[in-house]
Amino acid sequence: MRQRAPAIEKPIEGPHIALELGRLAALLVVATLLQTAVAANVRIIGANPDFALLIVVAVGLLRGAEVGAAFGFVTGGIVSIALFEPPGVRSLALIAVGFLAGRYAETADLSPNVAPIVSVFAGTLIAGAITLVSQFLLGRQAPLAYLFDHWLVPVLILNCLLAVPLFVATRWWLKGERHARISEA
Numbered sequence: 001m002r003q004r005a006p007a008i009e010k011p012i013e014g015p016h017i018a019l020e021l022g023r024l025a026a027l028l029v030v031a032t033l034l035q036t037a038v039a040a041n042v043r044i045i046g047a048n049p050d051f052a053l054l055i056v057v058a059v060g061l062l063r064g065a066e067v068g069a070a071f072g073f074v075t076g077g078i079v080s081i082a083l084f085e086p087p088g089v090r091s092l093a094l095i096a097v098g099f100l101a102g103r104y105a106e107t108a109d110l111s112p113n114v115a116p117i118v119s120v121f122a123g124t125l126i127a128g129a130i131t132l133v134s135q136f137l138l139g140r141q142a143p144l145a146y147l148f149d150h151w152l153v154p155v156l157i158l159n160c161l162l163a164v165p166l167f168v169a170t171r172w173w174l175k176g177e178r179h180a181r182i183s184e185a
Contacts, residue, residue, distance in 0.1 A: 034055075059174070
C-alpha cells in the first residue's frame with residue numbers, strides 16, 4: 001500500500017512565507033472584488049454567486065483550518081465593510097466555513113473530484129444558517145419559506161456549480177499541490 005503525504009507537510013519558513021502571504025493578499029483582493037463588483041451584477045438561476053465563500057473554502061482545503069479561518073475572517077470583514085452589511089455576520093460565517101473546510105481537508109480522505117463540491121455544499125449551508133440566525137437575532141424578519149426557496153437553494157446550486165473551477169484557479173494561484181491532502185485517486 002502506498003503511504004499518503006500528510007495534509008500540510010511542514011510550515012512554510014524563510015523567504016517563502018512572504019511569497020505565501022503575498023499570494024493570499026492578492027487572493028483576498030480578488031475575492032473582495034469578485035464579491036462586491038461582479039457578484040452583484042451576475043444573476044444565474046435566480047441567485048448571485050458567493051465568490052467570497054467559494055474562495056475561502058478553497059483556501060481552507062489547500063492551506064488548512066487555521067489559515068482558512070483567518071482568511072475567512074479577513075475576507076468577511078472586508079466584504080462586509082464594502083457592502084455596508086452588519087459588521088461581523090459575514091466574518092463569523094466565513095470563519096466557520098474556512099475552519100471546517102480546513103479540518104475536512106486535514107482529517108478526511110479526499111477525492112480531487114468531490115472535495116470542493118462537498119465542502120462548498122456544506123459551507124453554503126453553514127454560512128446560510130449562521131446568516132439566518134444572525135439576521136433573526138439582529139431583529140430583521142423575513143419569511144423563512146421565502147428565504148429557503150428564493151435564496152438558499154439557488155445559491156446552493158450555483159455555488160456547487162462554481163466550486164470546481166474556482167478551486168482549480170485558487171490551487172493554481174497558491175501552487176497548492178504540495179499542501180493539499182487531495183489524493184491522486
